[in-house]
Amino acid sequence: MGRWLARLHTLNPRWLYLATAILLIIPLVILIPMPRGSASRATRGLYDAVEAVPAGGIVMIDSSWDQGSRSENAAQLECVVRHLCQRRIRFVVTSLGTVFSPEFAQKTIEPIAAQAGYVYGRDWVNAGYVQSASGLAPVISALALDFHTIRQADVRGTPIGDLPLMKEVRTIRDVRLVYVVTYAPSPEWISFITGQFGTPVAFGCMSMMAPNYYTYIDSKQLCGMLIGNRGAAEYEALIRHPALGTRLSMAASFGNAAVILAAVVGNLGMWAARRAGRRGA
Amino acid sequence: MRRRAVWLITFGGGLFFLLEFLLPARTPEWLGGVGNPLTPFLPSATNFLIVVSAMAVLLGPLNLVRRYLGMIVRREQGRLEGAVFLVFLAVSIVAASCEGANIHRAFDTLYNALFYGVQTAFFASSMALLAFYLVSAAHRAFRINNLEAGLMMASAVVILLGQVPLGDWLTQGLPDAFQVRHAAQWILAVPNTGVQRAVEIGVCGGAFAAGFRQWLGIGATTR
Amino acid sequence: MTDPLAVWVGAIVTLGVFSYLARDNPFYRLIQQAAMGVVVGITIVVTWKQVLQPMWLSPIQGALAGTRDWTGALWLLALVPGSLWYFQLSKKWFWVSTLVSGLFVGVAAGLAFKFRILLILPQIGASLKPLNPFAGPNGFTWEGFLDSSNNLLFLAALLTTLLYFFFSVKTENRWVRTPIRWGRLMIMVALGAMFGNTVMTRMSYLIERMQFLYEMWLRPLFPG
Numbered sequence: 001m002g003r004w005l006a007r008l009h010t011l012n013p014r015w016l017y018l019a020t021a022i023l024l025i026i027p028l029v030i031l032i033p034m035p036r037g038s039a040s041r042a043t044r045g046l047y048d049a050v051e052a053v054p055a056g057g058i059v060m061i062d063s064s065w066d067q068g069s070r071s072e073n074a075a076q077l078e079c080v081v082r083h084l085c086q087r088r089i090r091f092v093v094t095s096l097g098t099v100f101s102p103e104f105a106q107k108t109i110e111p112i113a114a115q116a117g118y119v120y121g122r123d124w125v126n127a128g129y130v131q132s133a134s135g136l137a138p139v140i141s142a143l144a145l146d147f148h149t150i151r152q153a154d155v156r157g158t159p160i161g162d163l164p165l166m167k168e169v170r171t172i173r174d175v176r177l178v179y180v181v182t183y184a185p186s187p188e189w190i191s192f193i194t195g196q197f198g199t200p201v202a203f204g205c206m207s208m209m210a211p212n213y214y215t216y217i218d219s220k221q222l223c224g225m226l227i228g229n230r231g232a233a234e235y236e237a238l239i240r241h242p243a244l245g246t247r248l249s250m251a252a253s254f255g256n257a258a259v260i261l262a263a264v265v266g267n268l269g270m271w272a273a274r275r276a277g278r279r280g281a
Numbered sequence: 282m283r284r285r286a287v288w289l290i291t292f293g294g295g296l297f298f299l300l301e302f303l304l305p306a307r308t309p310e311w312l313g314g315v316g317n318p319l320t321p322f323l324p325s326a327t328n329f330l331i332v333v334s335a336m337a338v339l340l341g342p343l344n345l346v347r348r349y350l351g352m353i354v355r356r357e358q359g360r361l362e363g364a365v366f367l368v369f370l371a372v373s374i375v376a377a378s379c380e381g382a383n384i385h386r387a388f389d390t391l392y393n394a395l396f397y398g399v400q401t402a403f404f405a406s407s408m409a410l411l412a413f414y415l416v417s418a419a420h421r422a423f424r425i426n427n428l429e430a431g432l433m434m435a436s437a438v439v440i441l442l443g444q445v446p447l448g449d450w451l452t453q454g455l456p457d458a459f460q461v462r463h464a465a466q467w468i469l470a471v472p473n474t475g476v477q478r479a480v481e482i483g484v485c486g487g488a489f490a491a492g493f494r495q496w497l498g499i500g501a502t503t504r
Numbered sequence: 505m506t507d508p509l510a511v512w513v514g515a516i517v518t519l520g521v522f523s524y525l526a527r528d529n530p531f532y533r534l535i536q537q538a539a540m541g542v543v544v545g546i547t548i549v550v551t552w553k554q555v556l557q558p559m560w561l562s563p564i565q566g567a568l569a570g571t572r573d574w575t576g577a578l579w580l581l582a583l584v585p586g587s588l589w590y591f592q593l594s595k596k597w598f599w600v601s602t603l604v605s606g607l608f609v610g611v612a613a614g615l616a617f618k619f620r621i622l623l624i625l626p627q628i629g630a631s632l633k634p635l636n637p638f639a640g641p642n643g644f645t646w647e648g649f650l651d652s653s654n655n656l657l658f659l660a661a662l663l664t665t666l667l668y669f670f671f672s673v674k675t676e677n678r679w680v681r682t683p684i685r686w687g688r689l690m691i692m693v694a695l696g697a698m699f700g701n702t703v704m705t706r707m708s709y710l711i712e713r714m715q716f717l718y719e720m721w722l723r724p725l726f727p728g
Contacts, residue, residue: 013417017525020416024714034446035453037462067401068408071712099550129554133330134611137619142327149324153558188619195622207704211697214469215478219630228704230444248711253447255707259419260438266420283599291606295614302618328559330611335555336586342544343593362537369541377549390509395542398513403539405713406521412710413525415703429692436696444704468697471654475661476694478627483669485624488616496613
């Protein structure tokens with residue numbers, strides 16, 4: 001038994017790859033019902049912030065995620081847009097610094113907005129790609145002061161001033177909440193929007209960035225945050241519409257279990273190998 | 282002379298934005314109640330920077346095209362990969378230019394195949410490879426040899442279980458306060474926040490120093 | 505994305521990338537170069553369509569046609585700094601490109617002060633948390649005691665971590681050694697939290713790809 005355990009220490013990694021792939025297919029093929037815990041403080045903060053926006057109010061969404069972070073950011077964008085549509089809150093979408101983001105944002109938002117009866121140009125606008133210049137700081141700062149100068153046309157090339165919704169959005173003061181969903185939202189949003197104008201800002205970020213941003217939740221510089229697919233799943237539970245986030249977080253259970261098992265197996269193998277080595281000596 | 286010119290431009294660019302921050306938004310009434318004279322120019326200045334920055338878009342592609350064309354002409358190793366790059370570059374420029382222009386449905390289909398089928402699938406899959414390597418690394422390298430490693434592993438396991446329904450299922454019989462998701466939230470909100478804030482404060486000090494050095498051109502060299 | 509061609513191309517590319525797990529192979533390298541070509545091509549077109557055309561070309565065309573303000577023609581001058589980037593391609597004239605890159609470095613440095621000050625001051629203020637469990641409106645409560653304990657632990661983590669990274673302090677002194685060791689343990693807990701969240705992110709990439717392969721590609725092939 002000890003010798004068998006010791007062999008676990010030098011397992012060929014390809015067996016691990018195969019085991020991981022099989023483990024992850026199981027929840028996709030077989031729907032396994034699992035309990036859903038209550039929403040975290042960060043998720044509830046964003047939910048309450050959206051609830052505080054009156055119907056007809058305007059929210060700004062910076063959807064700057066692309067293929068690299070689609071796995072978590074897509075669900076985060078979907079659930080919040082769904083909530084905005086439920087509450088009849090209008091929204092403007094921008095994409096700062098990433099060229100592919102407007103396309104992903106458009107494809108994600110369009111079906112949800114259409115289902116809610118939202119009319120493009122009147123209820124929502126995709127203002128398209130905003131090139132960064134010396135990072136995002138000058139762009140965020142200028143966008144807050146004069147939106148129409150920084151984005152002069154929407155994603156389809158329509159002059160921004162021709163869109164009914166954009167006639168009401170000139171500066172950040174016309175917006176009730178800013179929701180930034182991307183791989184690692186830039187803290188410049190906090191400095192130049194919340195810090196300078198007091199407009200609440202919330203993040204939707206990849207799980208690995210959450211530990212870095214928790215400090216802003218603690219200092220109330222961020223009103224809320226969605227952390228990975230778990231955050232999206234919690235938000236979907238709050239708006240009573242389980243969707244992509246819930247499905248993906250169910251599957252994440254198996255992925256995390258794979259990593260924990262791999263670490264346990266590796267340590268077991270190491271201890272068994274050490275004992276066998278000591279016996280041999 | 283060259284260094285002085287670069288320094289002047291660097292200093293001037295930083296001075297505008299620094300002064301815009303330092304000058305008050307509005308002076309007191311006894312000083313005339315004047316608004317910040319630089320703030321109205323900030324959007325236009327940023328516009329200019331955005332356009333100039335966007336004009337660099339061809340720099341990388343020109344470099345790559347020059348390199349790969351050279352490889353093909355000189356029949357070097359790797360010329361097949363270079364040719365594939367150039368072909369897909371040309372095709373994607375055509376497809377993206379014609380997409381949404383109602384020229385022919387084939388362009389939209391081609392664009393979708395390139396955007397979603399090639400580049401999205403490639404980058405998403407490349408990131409997905411990391412998951413496999415992570416499992417392999419957890420097996421080979423995550424060894425609990427001392428208190429620090431054990432603490433790190435314990436914290437990681439609590440976070441891993443606390444953020445997924447599996448953890449909720451494992452601890453569903455326990456009182457609400459003892460469930461693993463609360464432990465995960467506590468780790469993130471208390472010790473982790475303390476550490477991250479300390480790092481943030483330290484980084485801030487370093488960023489100030491680096492920012493001053495860059496703005497004033499201290500220690501900068503140019504060819 | 506339900507376009508059959510895009511789904512099939514995506515599936516082949518995904519499996520091609522996963523083939524790298526077996527070993528590096530020519531198919532993977534070709535896919536890599538194809539993806540690079542697509543990224544570069546689309547970047548060029550999107551930057552032109554969404555940035556340069558509306559913000560640079562349209563004002564110039566409007567000014568020359570008389571349909572917009574004459575000041576739009578001044579955008580022609582942007583070609584001067586914009587073209588300086590391309591001096592990077594020459595070894596002899598490389599220094600000319602540092603004129604424009606220096607501008608962007610200066611702008612970033614100038615804005616960094618505003619960014620950092622507005623970010624860090626509220627953080628320092630928020631670090632001053634109440635530690636007295638008896639100071640609540642109802643005197644001592646268990647909830648207040650827990651909050652005070654958490655605040656104390658938070659403050660300990662903050663100060664000991666700052667001390668740990670203060671390399672100009674001698675560590676032989678035992679009054680300093682113990683807090684530094686405590687700081688290291690707190691850092692380990694935070695690193696464990698970062699590792700756990702990193703695992704979640706990496707796994708989510710793989711889950712998304714597996715979901716794509718199963719739900720978008722394989723399941724439609726075998727309906728029912």
